[in-house]
Amino acid sequence: MSTSTQSAASIQRLQHKRQTLEDAYSPPANFLEIDVCNPETHGVNKDRYTDYEVRMRTNLPVFRLKESSVRRRYSEFEWLRGELERDSKIVVPKLPGKALRLQLPFRGGGDGRFDDEFIEERRRGLEDFINKVAGHPLAQNEKCLHMFLQEQTVDRGYVPGKVRTT
Amino acid sequence: MMNFLFGPSADLEIHLDGSDDRKKGDVLLDSGKKEACPVYFDGEAVSGKVNIRLKQSKMEHYGIKVELLGLIEQFSDRSSQHEFLSMARELARPGILTQSCCLEFEFVSVEKPYESYFGVNVKLRYFIRVTVTKRLNDLVKEQDFLVHTLAQYPDTLGGIKMEVGIEDCLHIEFEYNKSKYHLKDAIIGKIYFLLVRIKVRHMEVQILRRELVGVGPNSMSDCETVAKFEIMDGAPVKGETIPIRLFLSGYELTPTMRDVNKRFSVRYFLNLVLIDEEDRRYFKQQEVTLFRRRPNRHRRIAQEQHQSQSADTAQPVHQQPDRSYFHHRSAHFGAKSPAAASGRTAANADGANTANNNDDNEAAVSPGNSDNSSSQSGESNDQ
Numbered sequence: 001m002s003t004s005t006q007s008a009a010s011i012q013r014l015q016h017k018r019q020t021l022e023d024a025y026s027p028p029a030n031f032l033e034i035d036v037c038n039p040e041t042h043g044v045n046k047d048r049y050t051d052y053e054v055r056m057r058t059n060l061p062v063f064r065l066k067e068s069s070v071r072r073r074y075s076e077f078e079w080l081r082g083e084l085e086r087d088s089k090i091v092v093p094k095l096p097g098k099a100l101r102l103q104l105p106f107r108g109g110g111d112g113r114f115d116d117e118f119i120e121e122r123r124r125g126l127e128d129f130i131n132k133v134a135g136h137p138l139a140q141n142e143k144c145l146h147m148f149l150q151e152q153t154v155d156r157g158y159v160p161g162k163v164r165t166t
Numbered sequence: 167m168m169n170f171l172f173g174p175s176a177d178l179e180i181h182l183d184g185s186d187d188r189k190k191g192d193v194l195l196d197s198g199k200k201e202a203c204p205v206y207f208d209g210e211a212v213s214g215k216v217n218i219r220l221k222q223s224k225m226e227h228y229g230i231k232v233e234l235l236g237l238i239e240q241f242s243d244r245s246s247q248h249e250f251l252s253m254a255r256e257l258a259r260p261g262i263l264t265q266s267c268c269l270e271f272e273f274v275s276v277e278k279p280y281e282s283y284f285g286v287n288v289k290l291r292y293f294i295r296v297t298v299t300k301r302l303n304d305l306v307k308e309q310d311f312l313v314h315t316l317a318q319y320p321d322t323l324g325g326i327k328m329e330v331g332i333e334d335c336l337h338i339e340f341e342y343n344k345s346k347y348h349l350k351d352a353i354i355g356k357i358y359f360l361l362v363r364i365k366v367r368h369m370e371v372q373i374l375r376r377e378l379v380g381v382g383p384n385s386m387s388d389c390e391t392v393a394k395f396e397i398m399d400g401a402p403v404k405g406e407t408i409p410i411r412l413f414l415s416g417y418e419l420t421p422t423m424r425d426v427n428k429r430f431s432v433r434y435f436l437n438l439v440l441i442d443e444e445d446r447r448y449f450k451q452q453e454v455t456l457f458r459r460r461p462n463r464h465r466r467i468a469q470e471q472h473q474s475q476s477a478d479t480a481q482p483v484h485q486q487p488d489r490s491y492f493h494h495r496s497a498h499f500g501a502k503s504p505a506a507a508s509g510r511t512a513a514n515a516d517g518a519n520t521a522n523n524n525d526d527n528e529a530a531v532s533p534g535n536s537d538n539s540s541s542q543s544g545e546s547n548d549q
Contacts, residue, residue: 010354011352014343014355014356016356019404023404024406028401029403030362030363030365061363131444135364135442136446137336137364
């Protein structure tokens with residue numbers, strides 16, 4: 001090691017500001033938790049669909065509500081992904097697969113796309129997706145994401161745009 | 167050498183004077199093998215002997231000459247070679263050699279403007295070449311040697327201090343103690359967190375080497391991560407300072423080479439990378455100049471001379487931190503057309519980097535590893 005040839009002064013740490021106790025022990029400013037849970041199937045027979053509760057808790061100032069809970073179905077996740085792919089500059093993560101094979105009659109076995117196992121797998125995939133997306137600094141600028149997470153209904157006729165004024 | 171019936175008529179051997187006393191370094195030969203060769207500096211004489219050992223009773227030749235050459239070889243498909251240094255001496259006039267002999271040569275005050283370099287797409291080498299001109303085929307022997315270029319900068323030059331960030335998400339202030347480091351130096355720095363609204367998993371410092379060969383359409387660029395050094399594991403909060411202490415002597419580095427003979431450049435960058443929970447990378451590249459310092463003995467003599475001359479020592483300049491922003495280059499997000507995130511971002515980024523080439527100091531957010539197949543700007547994906 002060459003440390004023996006260098007004086008202690010030349011490799012000493014640079015002077016820094018001490019962290020205040022308030023900063024050290026305050027809750028971190030990056031708190032963001034989104035759960036996709038409580039799947040419920042609505043309707044009867046052919047017109048059934050499943051939706052999930054998307055519950056969000058955060059202390060990020062960019063989100064208007066610090067706590068929100070909305071119900072969303074798969075097609076609305078697909079809508080969000082499409083909006084983000086078009087408007088934001090991020091590479092949007094993939095959604096869990098569509099249930100195409102399961103929707104054909106007499107195929108897949110069990111309850112098809114209302115099968116408990118399938119719904120659980122899908123729920124996990126949707127949770128991963130929304131956490132990845134909502135944590136991305138550029139996605140947080142998009143109106144579609146805020147509407148998806150914090151408005152009770154998704155208005156597909158909305159005006160796309162950015163949330164931040166700068 | 168192509169005398170199929172009788173084999174080579176003589177063996178040539180070049181021996182450089184003082185090679186036992188000189189510092190040695192590794193030279194990468196054309197064959198791919200490494201050879202330890204003596205190191206020379208600019209202005210020094212290069213002298214030695216050529217041993218010619220006859221394999222037959224006599225050898226007729228049309229002249230023996232010795233050359234000192236400096237060559238830049240580009241490994242592109244054109245494989246161009248350029249001699250930037252060429253000196254020649256005649257060792258023997260045309261005649262007949264009846265016994266093995268030893269011929270001496272000396273090149274005085276040889277200007278060696280560039281340092282030897284063995285890179286990915288380009289090579290710069292110095293060597294002695296002996297040629298025995300014969301009727302059918304010449305006998306040729308080459309002996310490489312290394313050249314090092316030395317530089318000296320005063321210790322009191324300012325370091326690098328900058329504020330970088332993504333608006334409302336991540337603001338840091340980073341500082342490196344110098345902007346020019348010698349090859350056995352230590353990079354002492356710190357990262358101060360002003361705002362942390364993302365979930366950082368860890369932070370590392372990388373040393374990048376960028377080799378640029380050629381100009382215009384034929385130019386080739388190679389970027390290599392020479393070192394990766396984790397400086398923080400875990401999530402920081404506002405007000406925390408993370409120290410950096412990175413010793414350069416542990417890595418294979420060369421001095422910064424700018425526009426060597428207008429053919430190639432070798433530049434070094436410090437890359438500060440923050441990785442968040444979703445494998446998104448936030449990075450800021452900063453060019454640093456690396457140089458080779460004079461050996462200890464010479465440096466102490468020079469320092470004493472300098473101290474006796476200078477009236478007062480300059481105080482280290484405390485720079486106000488430059489304001490800059492992580493640049494949202496959409497190319498890093500996989501979109502087709504690059505566009506700046508906001509006019510203000512671009513203006514600040516340009517304004518902050520006055521001392522450095524704007525093209526080379528970039529900062530960006532890149533998508534997580536799971537989402538992109540190739541990452542931009544030379545980041546290597548940790549698999």
